[in-house]
Amino acid sequence: MSAYALAFTLVFIAITIFVSMWQKLGLEREITIGTIRSSIQLLLVGYVLHFIFHTDAPILIVLIVGVMITVASWNASQRGKGLSGIRWRIALSITVxxxxxxxLLLSLRIIEPTPQYIIPISGMTIGNAMVVSSLFLNQMKRDVQSSKGEIEALLSLGANVRQSIQDCMKRAVKASMIPTIDGMKTVGLVQLPGMMTGMIVAGADPVEAVRYQILIMFAFTSSAGITSILLSLLSYKLWFTKKASLRSL
Incomplete structure (x- = not known):
């Protein structure tokens, strides 16, 4: 795509701003900031990846994956405000x-051990884990609040903190995984995912593109399950004080 053609894509932003002004949504500033930030971030990432792909230095791969995990953890932790230590728990869950x-991908030789494969797939895996973490924390907040009486009753009857909040944890894990599972059910029928579409637009064989998309979908499902379960096990105590009473968030 030429720079000239890319500039014309701003027409989509103009339409969105017009709709916001027409309906008095007040989103013009946020849309503008989002447009500028996303453009700068993506262009910078493009140049960084161009450099890394040509140097093929393992330390740079580790560094950029580390940055991805750090940013993802910080973003997801915003959903858990009031929970001390939630950020490093999210980071640990995503890292694991x-x-x-x-x-698994490298040991089974599903992908090649090169930056061209490792970085994009890592980015998609980490991004999916970030979304799952956010969904888990949102659901836990709602569930703990609505089940406050039940949790306190279980505590008063002698249950430990894990037993009293176990049902909330299960519901939060399930809720965080549902979007990924639903996406598997409709992929190819309702939507053509980004990786597959990008490969086809770039001229790859559609069948080969589908194979890689299947890989990504299966990896997403696994990452959703691992992340949500790990985060639930690492964070459930944060909902209680040292005296085993529910925190007020």
Whole structure:
């Protein structure tokens, strides 16, 4: 795509701003900031990846994956405000998930051990884990609040904190995984995912593009399960005080 053609894509932003002004949504500033930030971030990433792909240095791959995990953890932790230590727990969950997925992909020789494969797939895996973490925390907040009486009753009857909040954890894990599972059910029928579409637009064989998309969908499902379960096990105590009473968030 030429720079001239890319500039014309701003017409989509103009339409969105017009709709916001027409309906008095007040989103013009946020849309403008989002447009500028996303453009700068993507262009910078493009140049960074161009450099890394040509140097093929393992330390740079580790560095960029580390940055992805850090940013993802910070973003997801915004959903858990009031929970001390939630950020490093999210980071640990995402790191373990990314590590397991990548070890399996490389050890089974599903992908080549090159930056061209490792970085994009890592980015998609980490991004999916971030979304799952956010969904888990949102659901836990709602569920703990609505089940406050039940949790306190269980505590008063002698249940420990894990037992009293177990049902909330299960519901939150399930809720965080549902979008990924639903996406598997409709992929190819309702939507053509980004990786597959990008490969086809770039001229790849559609069948080959589908194979890689299947890989991504299966990896997403695994990462969703691992991330949500790990985060639930690492964070459930944060919903209680040292005296085993529910926190007020």
């Amino acid at each position: 998930t990314e590590g397991l997925i990548m070890v």
